[in-house]
Amino acid sequence: xxxxxxxxxxxxxxxxxxxxxxxxxxxxxxxxxxxxxxxxxxxxxxxxxxxxxxxxxxxxxxxxxxxxxxxxxxxxxxxxxxxxxxxxxxxxxxxxxxxxxxxxxxxxxxx
Numbered sequence: 001x002x003x004x005x006x007x008x009x010x011x012x013x014x015x016x017x018x019x020x021x022x023x024x025x026x027x028x029x030x031x032x033x034x035x036x037x038x039x040x041x042x043x044x045x046x047x048x049x050x051x052x053x054x055x056x057x058x059x060x061x062x063x064x065x066x067x068x069x070x071x072x073x074x075x076x077x078x079x080x081x082x083x084x085x086x087x088x089x090x091x092x093x094x095x096x097x098x099x100x101x102x103x104x105x106x107x108x109x110x111x
Contacts, residue, residue, distance in 0.1 A: 001037070001042065001054065001056075001058070003018055003019060003022065004043060004052055004053075004054050005054055005058055008053060008054060009051055010051070010052060011049045011050055011051055011052065012030070012045060012049075012050035012052055013027075013049070013050070015034065015052060016030040034050075034052060041055060041056075042056050043055055069081075082099070
């Protein structure tokens with residue numbers, strides 16, 4: 001998807017060439033990935049020349065992946081996720097303050 005987002009509207013052939021340069025994939029591998037992404041509704045491929053366009057944003061993918069990590073490693077608990085970051089010192093004081101502000105804003109919106 002990163003390749004497509006950076007080259008929105010590229011043809012499947014162009015994406016295959018870019019993927020070969022970037023990852024060493026042969027064109028059939030790229031075409032298979034494109035076909036699977038079309039089937040999942042992540043991209044559309046249109047004629048002529050099999051022009052590819054993304055149907056999902058990087059932000060949507062990020063949210064979906066974050067939810068998967070949350071479920072897989074933290075039992076769906078946001079509290080456990082943040083506790084793990086605080087326990088090992090990953091969060092800076094600035095990030096902690098920013099998170100407090102986000103949580104406060106979210107709380108006000110929920111009321």
